[in-house]
Amino acid sequence: MRYYQLREEGTPHLAVETDETLYDLTAARPQLQTFEGLLETAAITDDAIETLTEGLLEDAAVRSMDVLENGAVTAPISSGEIWAAGVTYRISEEARQAESETPDMYIDVYESDRPEVFFKATPERTVGPKAPVGIRADSEWDVPEPELGVVLAGEDIVGYTVGNDMSSRSIEGENPLYLPQAKVYDKCCAIGPGIRSADSIEDPHDLEMWMTISRDGEVLYDDSTNTGKMVRSVEELVDCYTAHNAVPDVSVLLTGTSLVPDEDFTLEEGDEIEIGLEDIGTLSNTVVEV
Structure with missing residues (x-):
């Protein structure tokens, strides 16, 4: 359903x-x-x-x-919080090494027992399908990050959605301590178009995921991957997020990205982003500067 x-x-x-x-x-x-x-x-x-x-x-x-x-x-949930996990795919680890002046820390996270889990957005910072997502006016390098979103009721997995963890690579790359500014801002996250119930997904670790980015009708990026490339399980990420944490009644945990545009690409106002996840849906948004 x-x-x-x-x-x-x-x-x-x-x-x-x-x-x-x-x-x-x-x-x-x-x-x-x-x-x-x-x-x-x-x-x-x-x-x-x-x-x-x-x-x-x-x-x-x-x-x-x-x-x-x-x-x-609209966005399928309108309360609670959105958190995210990072460096869960090899290509994400490589991309964040490439952007950073302190690259070794990312391979350490990729290979460590403890995953990277961070706060991403409140409902006020989150948009739904066909609504504009934001790029920061003080950022020079911006990308979308297509991700499988896990919908939680307390600590229980109840569904899955499509997520877009918008990111300023220039701000985060300058200093890892700037991660909150690179990740948390107005219109920094999109989820939707709906929620697929957990009971109707046979295996969240075997879903095709794809993303296209278009500008003025021209496709600039088009690639696909599979959630099976994730180095950590959904359950492991959820356990890390909920442990020792006062989680809200409803929340979403984004599980990391395996689709990263080339280093010479950055989003611009008016770009169109389309993210699809097998059996879950397709999330479409345009880009605005905030």
């Missing part, structure tokens, strides 16, 4: 796609308007979210799939 957050005429609606049909769950239960609300109900009833959903489908209104393309889809 894929869950989508819709907003039409100012009203939030929770929709679910199953068997190639889109159902409006809010039409069945007006008080159920968000994915967070579904998780809260599941916690109270001690049911799986798919069990709750199946019980609502008979009363849910069927919607046209066109609604997923007309701008009504």
